[in-house]
Amino acid sequence: xSLIDHLSPPARNAPESxxxxxxxxxxxxxxxxxxxxxxGDRPTPDFIARAxxxxxxxxxxxxxxQRGIPPLREALASYYERHFGGSHDPETFFVTGxxxxxxxxxxxxxxxxxxxxxxxxxxxxxxxxxxxxxxSTPVSAPLEFGxxxxxxxxxxxxxxxxxxxRAIFLNTPSNPCGWVASRENLADILDIARRHGLWIIADEIxxxxxxxxxxxxxxxxxxxxxxxxxxxxxxxxxxxMTGWRVGWIKASAELGQVFENxxxxxxSGVAQFMQRGCVAALEEGEDYVEDQKARARSARDALCDAxxxxxxxxxxxxxxxxxxxxAIDGLDDASSAGYRIIDEANVGxxxxxGFGPGGEQFxxxxxxxxxxxxxxxxxxxxxxxxxx
Ligand SMILES: Cc1ncc(COP(=O)(O)O)c(C=O)c1O
Numbered sequence: 001x002s003l004i005d006h007l008s009p010p011a012r013n014a015p016e017s018x019x020x021x022x023x024x025x026x027x028x029x030x031x032x033x034x035x036x037x038x039x040g041d042r043p044t045p046d047f048i049a050r051a052x053x054x055x056x057x058x059x060x061x062x063x064x065x066q067r068g069i070p071p072l073r074e075a076l077a078s079y080y081e082r083h084f085g086g087s088h089d090p091e092t093f094f095v096t097g098x099x100x101x102x103x104x105x106x107x108x109x110x111x112x113x114x115x116x117x118x119x120x121x122x123x124x125x126x127x128x129x130x131x132x133x134x135x136s137t138p139v140s141a142p143l144e145f146g147x148x149x150x151x152x153x154x155x156x157x158x159x160x161x162x163x164x165x166r167a168i169f170l171n172t173p174s175n176p177c178g179w180v181a182s183r184e185n186l187a188d189i190l191d192i193a194r195r196h197g198l199w200i201i202a203d204e205i206x207x208x209x210x211x212x213x214x215x216x217x218x219x220x221x222x223x224x225x226x227x228x229x230x231x232x233x234x235x236x237x238x239x240x241m242t243g244w245r246v247g248w249i250k251a252s253a254e255l256g257q258v259f260e261n262x263x264x265x266x267x268s269g270v271a272q273f274m275q276r277g278c279v280a281a282l283e284e285g286e287d288y289v290e291d292q293k294a295r296a297r298s299a300r301d302a303l304c305d306a307x308x309x310x311x312x313x314x315x316x317x318x319x320x321x322x323x324x325x326x327a328i329d330g331l332d333d334a335s336s337a338g339y340r341i342i343d344e345a346n347v348g349x350x351x352x353x354g355f356g357p358g359g360e361q362f363x364x365x366x367x368x369x370x371x372x373x374x375x376x377x378x379x380x381x382x383x384x385x386x387x388x
Contacts, residue, residue, distance in 0.1 A: 178318020
């Protein structure tokens with residue numbers, strides 16, 4: 001028997017990330033254009049880094065508020081008032097050690113082991129993996145891909161509910177599909193949750209990367225204050241802070257002590273000086289977010305135009321997030337084909353096989369990068385596709 005055999009089943013069975021496996025295969029290739037990971041190519045802007053450095057210089061290196069420093073929770077409340085309307089109590093915000101940790105804490109809070117959680121697929125692999133590690137079973141409600149792109153028939157969510165279901169997890173705008181739930185979709189899902197007494201875990205991390213308006217429709221647009229919704233979010237994407245590992249949860253103030261406890265017994269809080277950087281991001285970072293979105297939109301168009309012009313891909317221009325999700329005619333298994341694309345086109349993509357039911361034939365390309373690099377990647381991919 002090996003040491004592994006003596007581990008708990010959730011740890012033993014946790015899947016290796018297929019994205020990381022592909023990245024490990026190609027990471028040292030000379031000239032490879034990496035579109036596999038979900039982040040932009042720019043470092044955190046100076047005004048945010050400076051605010052954090054200042055905090056560090058000021059000796060903000062002690063244990064701090066578990067839920068987050070008051071100025072950051074107040075800045076989050078004003079951010080929501082500016083972008084989502086209504087009034088928001090700072091007591092409804094909890095600072096966490098990343099969007100990923102927000103997901104884990106939300107699942108821990110509402111899903112006892114043995115629960116089922118319904119989620120729409122294709123979906124970012126970490127969501128189902130986090131559910132499985134916590135002892136829950138992810139139950140897929142697949143999005144459909146048709147002429148107009150990805151759509152969600154919310155009846156599929158209703159049909160997936162069983163007596164064991166505790167929550168519906170919805171990520172919109174979606175990683176990897178770029179699909180964005182409409183206000184009607186959200187109202188329907190909320191209705192299903194209310195009827196069955198379920199929680200909603202709302203991952204709206206890409207809410208500002210929405211190309212048809214200022215921000216994507218949110219459960220905040222349709223919910224009442226006493227609905228059972230936990231919002232998970234992050235500083236990572238809007239402000240180029242993926243390496244910081246800071247996120248937040250928005251939930252009823254009634255859950256304050258619970259989230260404080262869960263934070264205490266996991267990370268015991270986020271470094272105070274980093275939280276100063278996060279305050280700067282929220283208070284001074286609006287132009288930066290708009291610039292990120294403009295950059296993503298123009299790279300999206302370059303990539304999608306080039307791929308669609310081959311007439312050999314199935315895809316639509318994504319309405320939100322910063323990923324193109326496409327299938328190539330003649331290539332049915334994205335996993336093996338992803339390695340071939342590294343070898344033959346020198347472009348790194350994430351294989352849709354890791355994204356749950358419905359993604360097996362698709363590739364995900366992150367386009368939040370310098371325009372010339374995205375254009376070069378698009379042209380290499382187009383050449384590769386025409387040679388199949
Ligand atoms: C849908 C979704 N949710 C959550 C996260 C977590 O982001 P982070 O842990 O960097 O804050 C990501 C990151 O890629 C994501 O795509």
